[in-house]
Amino acid sequence: xxxxxxxxxASPFNExxxxxxxxxxxxxxxxxxxxxxxxxxRLASTMSEGISLLDRLTRNDGLTHLLRxxxxxxxxxxIICMSNAFTQASRELATAPPLGxxxxxxxxxxxxxxxxxxxxxLAFVGSRMSTSLREVHRRGL
Amino acid sequence: xxxxxxxxxxxGTIVAxxxxxxxxxEIRAGKVRITMLSASDRHMYQPGLLYVAFGQMTPDQLYRDxxxxxxxxxxxxxxxxxxxxxxxxxxxxxxxxxxxxxxxVIATGSRMVPEETPGMxxxxxxxxxxxxxxxxxKKLREFKGGRVMVAVGVPHKCPIAPVEVMFSLDDFFKAxxxxxxxxxxxxxxxxxxxxxxxxxxxxxxxxxxxxxxxETLFNIKEIDAKNKIMKSEEGTEVExxxxxxxxxxRGMEVIERDNLGSGGWIPTDRYSLKMNGHDNVYVVGDTTNxxxxxxxxxxxxxxxxxxxxxxxxxxxxxxxxxxxxxxxxFIEAGHDKxxxxxxxxxxxxxxxxxxxxxxxxKISYNHMYWTSVRGLL
Numbered sequence: 063x064x065x066x067x068x069x070x071x072a073s074p075f076n077e078x079x080x081x082x083x084x085x086x087x088x089x090x091x092x093x094x095x096x097x098x099x100x101x102x103x104r105l106a107s108t109m110s111e112g113i114s115l116l117d118r119l120t121r122n123d124g125l126t127h128l129l130r131x132x133x134x135x136x137x138x139x140x141i142i143c144m145s146n147a148f149t150q151a152s153r154e155l156a157t158a159p160p161l162g163x164x165x166x167x168x169x170x171x172x173x174x175x176x177x178x179x180x181x182x183x184l185a186f187v188g189s190r191m192s193t194s195l196r197e198v199h200r201r202g203l
Numbered sequence: 204x205x206x207x208x209x210x211x212x213x214x215g216t217i218v219a220x221x222x223x224x225x226x227x228x229e230i231r232a233g234k235v236r237i238t239m240l241s242a243s244d245r246h247m248y249q250p251g252l253l254y255v256a257f258g259q260m261t262p263d264q265l266y267r268d269x270x271x272x273x274x275x276x277x278x279x280x281x282x283x284x285x286x287x288x289x290x291x292x293x294x295x296x297x298x299x300x301x302x303x304x305x306x307x308v309i310a311t312g313s314r315m316v317p318e319e320t321p322g323m324x325x326x327x328x329x330x331x332x333x334x335x336x337x338x339x340x341k342k343l344r345e346f347k348g349g350r351v352m353v354a355v356g357v358p359h360k361c362p363i364a365p366v367e368v369m370f371s372l373d374d375f376f377k378a379x380x381x382x383x384x385x386x387x388x389x390x391x392x393x394x395x396x397x398x399x400x401x402x403x404x405x406x407x408x409x410x411x412x413x414x415x416x417x418e419t420l421f422n423i424k425e426i427d428a429k430n431k432i433m434k435s436e437e438g439t440e441v442e443x444x445x446x447x448x449x450x451x452x453r454g455m456e457v458i459e460r461d462n463l464g465s466g467g468w469i470p471t472d473r474y475s476l477k478m479n480g481h482d483n484v485y486v487v488g489d490t491t492n493x494x495x496x497x498x499x500x501x502x503x504x505x506x507x508x509x510x511x512x513x514x515x516x517x518x519x520x521x522x523x524x525x526x527x528x529x530x531x532x533f534i535e536a537g538h539d540k541x542x543x544x545x546x547x548x549x550x551x552x553x554x555x556x557x558x559x560x561x562x563x564x565k566i567s568y569n570h571m572y573w574t575s576v577r578g579l580l
Contacts (some may be wrong), residue, residue: 094559099539099566106567110574117579 204235204517207304209284209294211241211269213249213576214488214502215310220578221510223274229517230276237276238304240296242283244269247333248572250499253364253535256330256339257371260569265333272576284311287461289481306483306513309469310506311458313360313489313497317450320356326428327448331360342445343375348384349444354423354433356451357392358466360489362496363532363544365389365449366397366406370537372447373413387414390421390433390441399496402534402544405554413537423448452497454490468492473548474525476509485509495548496530503575504529533565541565 119125131137161167171177208219219239229235246269254260273279282296293303315331317323328343330336351372355365369389376382389396389410396410396417397403410417422436426446433441453459454467463469463478470479471491478484487509488502495501505526512522528548535541536557543561544552555561574580 097563099563102563102566103570106570109567110570110572113574113579114577117574117577 204229204306205304206235206237206306206308206513207294207302208237208239208308208310210308210310210312210488210490211239211243211246211279212310212312212488212502213499214312214490214506215239215241215308216246216269216272216576217503217506217578218308218310218485218487218510219277220272220274220576221507222513223276224578225510225514226517227276235517236278238278238280238302239273240280240282240284240294240302241269242281244281246272246576248569249331250361250572251569252330252333252336253367253371254569255333255336256328257343257375258340262333262337267573272573274578284457287457287463289463289478289484292483304483306485308485308487308509308513309458309463309478309490310487310502311455311490313452313454313467315359315450316453317356317448319451320423320425322426322428323423323448323450326426326431326433327354327446327450329448329450331450331452339447343372346381346385346445348381350386350388350442351445351447352388352390352433352441352443353447353449354390354421354441355392355449356423358497359449359452360497361532362398362498363402363534365391366402367535368447368449369410369415370413370535373415374537386416388416388418388441390418390423390435392420392422394419399544399546399552401552401554405542409536452489458490464490464492473528475512475522476505476526485513493528495528496532498530498532499572500531501529504531533561533568535562535565 132141161171172181206222208215216239219237222237223230226235226237230237245266248265248267251260251265255262255265269281270279280296280298280300282298282300284294285297286295287309288294289307292305292307293301294307295301315329317327317329328335328339330339353365353368353372369387372385372387373382376385391397395403396406396419407417418439418441420437421439421441424434424436426433431443431446433443433446435441454464454469456467458464458467458469467490469486469490469492471477471486471493472479473493476485476487476491478486487505489497491505493501508524508526511524515521515523529545530547531543531545533541533543534554534557538557539562540557540559541562541564542555542557544554546552571580
């Protein structure tokens with residue numbers, strides 16, 4: 063019968079672990095030394111306001127519905143198109159000469175097929191929105 | 204179901220917000236209405252007054268608009284109650300309006316009464332209001348050295364405050380470079396350094412460490428402001444150069460006037476938090492006569508139990524839990540260190556050695572408080 067003596071490798075720790083613990087303790091100490099009450103105050107204040115804001119956002123029915131709608135691929139494409147339109151419109155407006163004004167200027171503007179398409183889009187949205195608003199009020203939501 | 208919350212302090216605000224969150228569907232369906240009556244349109248973070256007294260916070264940092272802290276479904280009126288008519292399930296306000304209720308939550312809080320001790324208002328500094336805290340800070344700034352005596356009236360709000368004052372005084376005078384010219388002495392009304400035994404045991408060596416003299420069984424009788432002498436009920440006298448007191452507190456006048464409870468403290472069932480003899484009236488925070496500390500944290504834990512039970516009664520007809528007496532108090536222990544005391548009806552606190560992270564936790568909580576009263580934490 064032979065007896066086995068425990069070897070160093072049976073220990074749950076080795077020198078590297080101890081070194082890491084020392085390094086971790088140094089990190090914590092250094093973070094403590096670097097922090098001041100003012101920093102903690104600012105961080106805590108931001109966290110507090112941030113959490114409150116997040117709470118309001120996540121419990122806002124309108125926003126959560128909007129987020130659900132935005133998740134639809136067609137709405138994502140719509141937002142992409144809308145962002146592009148803003149960029150292009152901003153550039154075009156910067157270089158276009160100012161309009162003459164008056165009824166003539168207005169007629170010239172709305173005779174553009176692109177403007178008419180835009181107005182039609184707005185009319186669609188407005189029409190759908192008033193139907194939806196009527197429904198929401200009717201159901202008392 | 205009409206729920207009326209009287210009082211817009213920590214307890215009342217948490218109850219109202221917590222109920223609003225739990226009963227969103229019922230409120231939308233018009234089955235539940237929550238109304239709050241408060242004496243002020245502003246909400247004060249009261250523990251911050253101690254920081255004001257030592258120049259670590261300014262008064263404006265203590266306030267938020269009460270309406271901004273409430274859920275939008277809560278009907279809020281700045282119109283304090285003048286008369287409780289519990290037999291008729293209604294209250295009458297200072298503004299002359301009558302509010303009927305099905306469930307009433309009384310959270311009117313407490314107030315200090317230094318005027319009830321002869322000479323205290325003229326002869327002592329204290330910090331339980333904005334004005335008195337600012338005045339105390341100015342006195343501390345002017346102080347050149349001598350005997351600083353601290354004494355405690357009972358009952359009082361925030362039981363840890365007297366202990367924290369001693370550490371803050373030690374820190375303050377050290378920072379000003381005059382600690383060696385100041386004698387600090389602590390007077391407490393019972394036979395040990397604190398009403399909570401384990402806090403008393405912990406405070407003794409801590410006070411010795413920072414050089415604070417102590418005297419127990421000292422109940423303030425009167426203060427001779429002219430000759431700067433404080434006299435005790437026990438017959439002893441103490442001379443001082445600067446006197447700081449924790450004044451005795453009472454519940455609000457309307458509670459005493461309407462005979463709801465002696466001293467303004469309403470007899471309350473320690474578990475259900477219902478007013479004794481009234482099944483639809485709950486009492487929360489300082490207003491109760493419970494054998495627990497009059498602190499924001501007690502008010503917080505009580506408020507959670509009450510709102511959970513009221514919501515459950517509305518939804519399923521039965522309450523779901525009891526208040527277990529839980530209190531959690533931070534203790535600022537000087538030198539940017541803090542510890543805490545957590546206890547309930549059955550378990551006394553077990554204080555840990557003070558540490559810097561706990562101090563940071565405490566000063567963080569000074570900001571996180573606003574998420575607490577909104578019913579989030």
